[in-house]
Amino acid sequence: MNDSIVMAVLISAIFYGTPLLYAALGEVLAERSGVLNLGVEGMMLMGAVVGSVISSRLDAPGPIVLLVAFLAAMVAGALTALLHAFATITLRVNQTVSGLTLTILAGGAGLSSYLANVWQLKDPATHQFQRLNIGGLKDLPIVGPLLFDQTLLTYLSWVAVAVCSWYLFKTRTGLNLRSVGESPSTADAMGLNVVRTRYIHTMIGGAMAGIGGICFSLSIVPTWVDGMTAGRGWIALALVIFGFWRPLWVMVGAYLFGALSSLSLILQARGFAVPPELLDSLPYIMTVVVLVVVSAGWSSKTLSAPDALGTAFEREAR
Amino acid sequence: MIRLEPRLTRPKWLAFAVPIGSIFAAMILGALLIMVSGNDALATYGRIGERAFGDVVAWTDTIIAATPLLLTGLAAAAAFRMGLFNIGGEGQFVMGAVAAAWTGLALGPLGGWVAIPVMVLSGIAAGSIWAAIPGFFKTKFGTNEVITTLMFNYIAASFASFLIFGSESFVRELEGSGKVFPQGKVISDDVIWPAFGGGGFSVPLGFILGCIAAMALWLLYRQTRFGFEIGVVSDSPEAARYAGINVPRTGLAVMTISGGLAGLGGASNIGDIRHMLDPKGLNQSGYGYTGIVVAALARWNPIAVIPVSILLGGLANAGRSLQGEDFPAGLVGTLQGLLLFCAVSGEFLTRYRVRVAARRPKVEVKAA
Numbered sequence: 001m002n003d004s005i006v007m008a009v010l011i012s013a014i015f016y017g018t019p020l021l022y023a024a025l026g027e028v029l030a031e032r033s034g035v036l037n038l039g040v041e042g043m044m045l046m047g048a049v050v051g052s053v054i055s056s057r058l059d060a061p062g063p064i065v066l067l068v069a070f071l072a073a074m075v076a077g078a079l080t081a082l083l084h085a086f087a088t089i090t091l092r093v094n095q096t097v098s099g100l101t102l103t104i105l106a107g108g109a110g111l112s113s114y115l116a117n118v119w120q121l122k123d124p125a126t127h128q129f130q131r132l133n134i135g136g137l138k139d140l141p142i143v144g145p146l147l148f149d150q151t152l153l154t155y156l157s158w159v160a161v162a163v164c165s166w167y168l169f170k171t172r173t174g175l176n177l178r179s180v181g182e183s184p185s186t187a188d189a190m191g192l193n194v195v196r197t198r199y200i201h202t203m204i205g206g207a208m209a210g211i212g213g214i215c216f217s218l219s220i221v222p223t224w225v226d227g228m229t230a231g232r233g234w235i236a237l238a239l240v241i242f243g244f245w246r247p248l249w250v251m252v253g254a255y256l257f258g259a260l261s262s263l264s265l266i267l268q269a270r271g272f273a274v275p276p277e278l279l280d281s282l283p284y285i286m287t288v289v290v291l292v293v294v295s296a297g298w299s300s301k302t303l304s305a306p307d308a309l310g311t312a313f314e315r316e317a318r
Numbered sequence: 319m320i321r322l323e324p325r326l327t328r329p330k331w332l333a334f335a336v337p338i339g340s341i342f343a344a345m346i347l348g349a350l351l352i353m354v355s356g357n358d359a360l361a362t363y364g365r366i367g368e369r370a371f372g373d374v375v376a377w378t379d380t381i382i383a384a385t386p387l388l389l390t391g392l393a394a395a396a397a398f399r400m401g402l403f404n405i406g407g408e409g410q411f412v413m414g415a416v417a418a419a420w421t422g423l424a425l426g427p428l429g430g431w432v433a434i435p436v437m438v439l440s441g442i443a444a445g446s447i448w449a450a451i452p453g454f455f456k457t458k459f460g461t462n463e464v465i466t467t468l469m470f471n472y473i474a475a476s477f478a479s480f481l482i483f484g485s486e487s488f489v490r491e492l493e494g495s496g497k498v499f500p501q502g503k504v505i506s507d508d509v510i511w512p513a514f515g516g517g518g519f520s521v522p523l524g525f526i527l528g529c530i531a532a533m534a535l536w537l538l539y540r541q542t543r544f545g546f547e548i549g550v551v552s553d554s555p556e557a558a559r560y561a562g563i564n565v566p567r568t569g570l571a572v573m574t575i576s577g578g579l580a581g582l583g584g585a586s587n588i589g590d591i592r593h594m595l596d597p598k599g600l601n602q603s604g605y606g607y608t609g610i611v612v613a614a615l616a617r618w619n620p621i622a623v624i625p626v627s628i629l630l631g632g633l634a635n636a637g638r639s640l641q642g643e644d645f646p647a648g649l650v651g652t653l654q655g656l657l658l659f660c661a662v663s664g665e666f667l668t669r670y671r672v673r674v675a676a677r678r679p680k681v682e683v684k685a686a
Contacts, residue, residue: 038405038464087659091666096403096464097614098662100607105655109604113648118355226647234468241465275484281476284469288455291466296459305462316324 008266009259011145017258018154019215023236024243024250025164026208031240032168033201034181034308035088036095039102040209041233043080045112047073047210048217052224055125065127069214077210078203080106085202089195092312108227121224129153129219153215164247177201181306184313194313238287244303257283322670332668337615340660348653362645369639370632374519381521382591384631386411388528389583390609391616391623392535397576398618399539400569401552406452406467407580408606409474410445414584416478417444419489419595422505422588433509437585438527445581446574448474453573457566471606478597489595502594511589524586531579535620548572580606611658630654
């Protein structure tokens with residue numbers, strides 16, 4: 001039963017969906033504060049390259065190396081996001097332009113590739129995140145491979161979804177965050193620090209994109225390739241819309257998109273001829289459809305983007 | 319305490335000082351990075367300058383590299399004039415290339431005089447249509463064009479890959495080496511676009527068309543009623559509506575023009591440069607995204623897009639020919655990114671006056 005085609009798709013949905021989930025969750029937090037960051041791809045790659053070099057060069061026991069790589073990837077992503085935060089929040093540069101610049105600067109033909117060259121990343125990462133067979137339960141039918149045979153990164157992503165959901169909708173700071181994204185001038189009048197809230201959440205978004213990056217460099221594609229995230233950062237952006245800026249729905253979307261990205265391989269391996277290119281384009285087509293449906297007002301207003309998304313907050317311009 | 323005051327007037331000299339200052343700032347940041355990673359910054363810059371602008375051969379290669387950037391840059395600038403962000407230059411470029419490859423192959427037997435104009439027009443048309451769809455969503459439903467045009471890039475990329483790798487389409491080479499490695503069918507010599515010049519220096523047709531388009535766009539936006547209406551819509555859609563301007567139609571027209579320019583870039587990629595549909599190459603080049611950088615650096619002015627595209631084209635050309643052990647890949651993208659960050663940040667100085675004043679708690683604005 002665990003070898004059936006449905007199981008194969010579900011298992012790879014989780015495997016390939018995990019980096020999308022991290023990056024999209026981070027982007028949800030940033031966008032909830034009103035900052036659109038199109039630089040996800042660049043932040044993921046910066047996390048990936050830093051995680052990769054630490055995994056290969058740090059001389060320490062495996063678990064410690066992985067912990068350091070994990071933290072360093074978060075820092076790398078957050079620092080990359082800091083550039084975007086400084087440009088858009090302090091200097092009020094257009095968020096679209098700044099985000100694109102971030103991807104060009106850090107992306108597959110930019111700084112991440114330059115660093116990989118300078119650091120001579122050639123061999124597979126020495127330490128990688130392996131699948132953990134929790135409690136020896138992986139042979140249980142259906143739930144075994146899905147819930148008990150994942151990497152630590154996947155287990156942590158489930159925790160992250162729960163924490164983000166709780167933070168956004170059940171805590172006072174989460175409420176403050178949402179108010180900053182909906183109406184910064186009102187939030188400012190209430191005494192909230194709009195600038196600080198936006199800085200912090202943009203950087204958390206970058207940190208999570210950095211984790212999404214090591215899902216690639218230390219798990220999915222352990223040998224460094226320039227631009228190894230292959231456009232997943234853009235899918236993460238689509239996912240945020242697809243999941244209506246809600247962590248749980250984003251998780252569903254991440255696994256759906258993860259399933260699609262592996263479906264063609266699985267189908268081909270089993271002798272079904274489906275052009276993989278057409279399946280590849282499905283996530284993007286679905287995102288456009290969702291976006292049109294939401295913006296056309298054919299759905300509830302509460303599902304739309306934060307009102308102040310993409311706009312700079314200019315206190316003196318009130 | 320640092321305070322920001324919006325400028326009421328923008329001094330003319332800033333319009334020149336800021337871009338030039340940004341280029342210097344970016345070069346200094348880039349030099350620091352190169353030195354930190356253990357290379358000689360001055361020597362690296364010297365080699366970039368030589369390979370980009372050193373002699374006629376370098377200039378020819380630089381103009382070739384600048385051609386797609388000129389057209390995608392114009393596409394971004396055209397849309398931004400109305401406050402629209404066309405991030406889809408990438409996809410419109412690809413669709414233009416698909417259309418031009420198709421018509422170039424189909425009309426090849428009729429010769430260049432027939433086929434080349436049709437390639438140009440079909441490229442423009444394909445790019446226009448690919449931009450008009452998100453444009454329609456935007457004007458009809460208010461759907462955010464940033465994300466839809468972005469998604470359309472990937473749909474176009476998948477479509478082009480499908481034509482070459484996933485099907486036995488008309489634009490795919492099915493004979494010879496094409497049996498082993500999927501690749502595009504090469505257009506016949508008759509329909510390769512002409513280049514103009516002499517003495518070793520030549521300019522591709524696409525670049526000349528791009529320069530004409532830049533001037534036409536400038537005239538359209540400066541001198542015509544339509545251009546004036548676009549400016550009004552950009553400043554205030556409400557006011558435009560009261561003045562009787564058809565805002566949705568104007569928006570759709572702007573997106574169509576923008577997409578057409580990117581599509582022309584795609585056609586030039588077939589006619590001038592690659593001579594066949596090459597989805598992988600298009601995917602890696604990122605012309606559409608760099609075009610937005612070009613346009614932003616040119617401060618969205620169509621005429622200024624020409625020199626900026628030559629500058630970034632030179633950088634790309636040098637990066638391609640120098641790539642190797644002591645000239646790591648990724649350096650060019652990093653320099654481009656730094657350049658744009660400095661330029662858009664410098665833009666801030668033209669909009670705000672930075673005042674360092676005594677602490678006045680009531681009116682302070684935090685600048686990080």
